[in-house]
Amino acid sequence: MKARYQFRFYPTNQQQQSLSRLFGCVRVVWNDALALCKQSEKKPKSAELQKIVITQAKQTEERAWLSEVSSIPLQQSVADLETAFKNFFESCKGKRKGRKVGYPRFKKRTNSQSARLTRNGFSIKGDGVYLAKIGVVQPIWSRQLPSDPSSATIIKDCANRYFLSFVVEINPDIVEAKNHSIGIDLGIKTFAVMSDGTSAQSPSYKQLDRKIRKLQRKLARQPKDSKRRNKTRIQIAKLHNQIADTRKDFLHKLSTKIVNDNQVIVLEDLNVFGMVKNRKLSRAISQQGWYEFRALCEAKSEKFGREFRVISRWEPTSQICSDCGFRWGKLDLKIRSVQCLNCGTEHDRDENAAKNINKVGIGHFHDYKRTQREDKTTCGTSR
Structure with a gap:
């Protein structure tokens, strides 16, 4: 299975300028491709977008500076936009699990910046990592990579910190649970x-x-x-x-x-x-x-x-006794402990809910309807 390993590095002043130029080119390619998709009635394919916003754009005076950086992160920027559109369409159709994914948005200069490189755009040389048209950077290796990385992402967050994120293949050691x-x-x-x-x-x-x-x-x-x-x-x-x-x-x-x-x-x-x-x-x-x-x-x-x-969120885990299954109903948030009217056991509210969550999860939940029916409280008649 794949995993991500992230390390921080401190580029030199010259490397910071090269990275700023790279992030700017990646951001411009993304924004140009997204603007082209919004203007078109039918979304262009990834190969067609790369031809327009990279190959043809380099031949114009306005975008001639795209040739100053490696073409690999520019191509990956268009590929990432294609993935963003795919996730958006699948989320709209209900094919994607989890939260709903919004429509791709334009990138800003003040937000975090990133550029993704494939194997042709970087290589590990001893303790350093060579990045295409940037040079060798020295990450702080807090742990060893288990295998050769398939891709590397250069990240600059809003606080001007720089990171290298590698995608590697791992074989985890499975330990028997206690x-x-x-x-x-x-x-x-x-x-x-x-x-x-x-x-x-x-x-x-x-x-x-x-x-x-x-x-x-x-x-x-x-x-x-x-x-x-x-x-x-x-x-x-x-x-x-x-x-x-x-x-x-x-x-x-x-x-x-x-x-x-x-x-x-x-x-x-x-x-x-x-x-x-x-x-x-x-x-x-x-x-x-x-x-x-x-x-x-x-x-x-x-x-x-x-x-x-x-x-399910509708399971009444905080309304049921975890020992006998008696249901006492809803409680205010300020009530942190409760005593069961049926068995007399005093429970901590959160610990009782955790025990009920565990029982529901493994399928050993009390039949609280039957318990409530057998131990139903009756009102005495006055004489």
């Missing part, structure tokens, strides 16, 4: 509560978020296209990256531990899109990264031979 199954209930204050009684606290982003909001107010007062505004924009991007890196590190470590220890991982299908409409909780929910955690668990389960299951 536990059979585990149910996970996701939350805000406590990120995840597991059915085995353990929990995971997410990092706090309040301090960084407070700095971001302060800088965003400062950015709104500054005139557009000014040097001070651009400096503030980079400061905001660095803080956003710091939050994203902290969250990514936490989610990777947690998902790896869960997948290594359990054979079956069960999660609940949360309606995140509807939950973020709550003005009081939208910021906290967006910072948790529930969907990213689910995607990591699913990908790592496939990688290590585990089974990943998602139960």
Whole structure:
């Protein structure tokens, strides 16, 4: 199976200029091809787009500078646009799983930049990587590549950091799991509560978020296209990256531990899109990264031979006793513990939901309708 390995590198001043020229050419080719697709009644094929926006454009005075960079990333830019249109059409027809994919958009200079190279455009020479018409860069090798990469993507994010991302073929070592199954209930204050009684606290982003909001107010007062505004924009991007890196590190470590220890991982299908409409909780929910955690668990389960299951969002996991199956109904979010009226067991709200998620996922759920019918509360008559 294929995996992606990403490493940071620090280019020289001359290499930064060459990379800026490369990113600009890739962005222009993408935008020209997308504009041509919007003007045409029928979308042109990829080969026809490459001929118009690359081969013929190089012969004009307006786009003659496209010859200064390698043609490989320019061709890959058109190929990536073809893939974006394919994903959009399949999403409209319902053939693509996951979220709906929007129509391809034009690339901006202030957004993150990228350029993809195939095997003819790069080569690994010792500790360095040769990039066509750029030179040899020195990535920080935090781990060894398991095989020869099939492609390399040069990335520059909004905070002016440079990365090399390689696609390689891997053969993962499958380790026997310690536990059979585990149910996970996701939350805000406590990120995840597991059915085995353990929990995971997410990092706090309040301090960084407070700095971001302060800088965003400062950015709104500054005139557009000014040097001070651009400096503030980079400061905001660095803080956003710091939050994203902290969250990514936490989610990777947690998902790896869960997948290594359990054979079956069960999660609940949360309606995140509807939950973020709550003005009081939208910021906290967006910072948790529930969907990213689910995607990591699913990908790592496939990688290590585990089974990943998602139960329906309509399962009343927080309304049922995990011991006897008695259903007590809906509870307010401020109620964190509940005592069952039937068996008298006192449950932590999140841990009880995690146990019910695990039972639904492995198919051993209580018949709560029968339990509720047998132990139905009756009202006494007054005399």
